[in-house]
Amino acid sequence: xxxxEPSRFLExxxxxxxENLTPIDNKYRYKSLIDTDIFGDVDKxxxxxxxxxxxxxxxxxxxxxxQLRKLRKLKPQLAQPxxxxxxxxxxxxxxxxxxxxxxGRGKVMKIExxxxxxxxxxxxxxxxxxxxxxxxxxxxxxx
Numbered sequence: 417x418x419x420x421e422p423s424r425f426l427e428x429x430x431x432x433x434x435e436n437l438t439p440i441d442n443k444y445r446y447k448s449l450i451d452t453d454i455f456g457d458v459d460k461x462x463x464x465x466x467x468x469x470x471x472x473x474x475x476x477x478x479x480x481x482x483q484l485r486k487l488r489k490l491k492p493q494l495a496q497p498x499x500x501x502x503x504x505x506x507x508x509x510x511x512x513x514x515x516x517x518x519x520g521r522g523k524v525m526k527i528e529x530x531x532x533x534x535x536x537x538x539x540x541x542x543x544x545x546x547x548x549x550x551x552x553x554x555x556x557x558x559x
Contacts, residue, residue: 504534504550505557513558514538519546521558 426434479487508514512524522540527550529535534550548555 505555507557508536508550508555515556515558516540516548517554519544522546 508524508527510524510527513521514524515521516538519538519540520542522538524536525539525545526537527534528537532551535547536550536553536555537545537547538555539545
């Protein structure tokens, strides 16, 4: 049996329906982990009734004119491939047999997408079907 704090709802049960299996010790009571006042009415005197009239809001740092000029001169760069970009084997096609270092041997069922978003759906020998992003897959084309 684990000794635990009694439910706060036990106090709401009428005494005639309670059978205490252990003797009641009036000297010791569990101290509730939460303040039972949170279940009552809100003390309106503790609430702020209106917006503060004095004080300044946190300032937002704005760029100065020199910084703005530098930003305007920057030219947007075209998106470059990010991370490990393996070259995709040109021999990879639907029906190809491949080997993956983690999943083992498998057969390419479907290829979809273009460029860095090209994916292959592969049925591996263990029965798993995986959809892999080819730029990260590190597949070895077997035939």
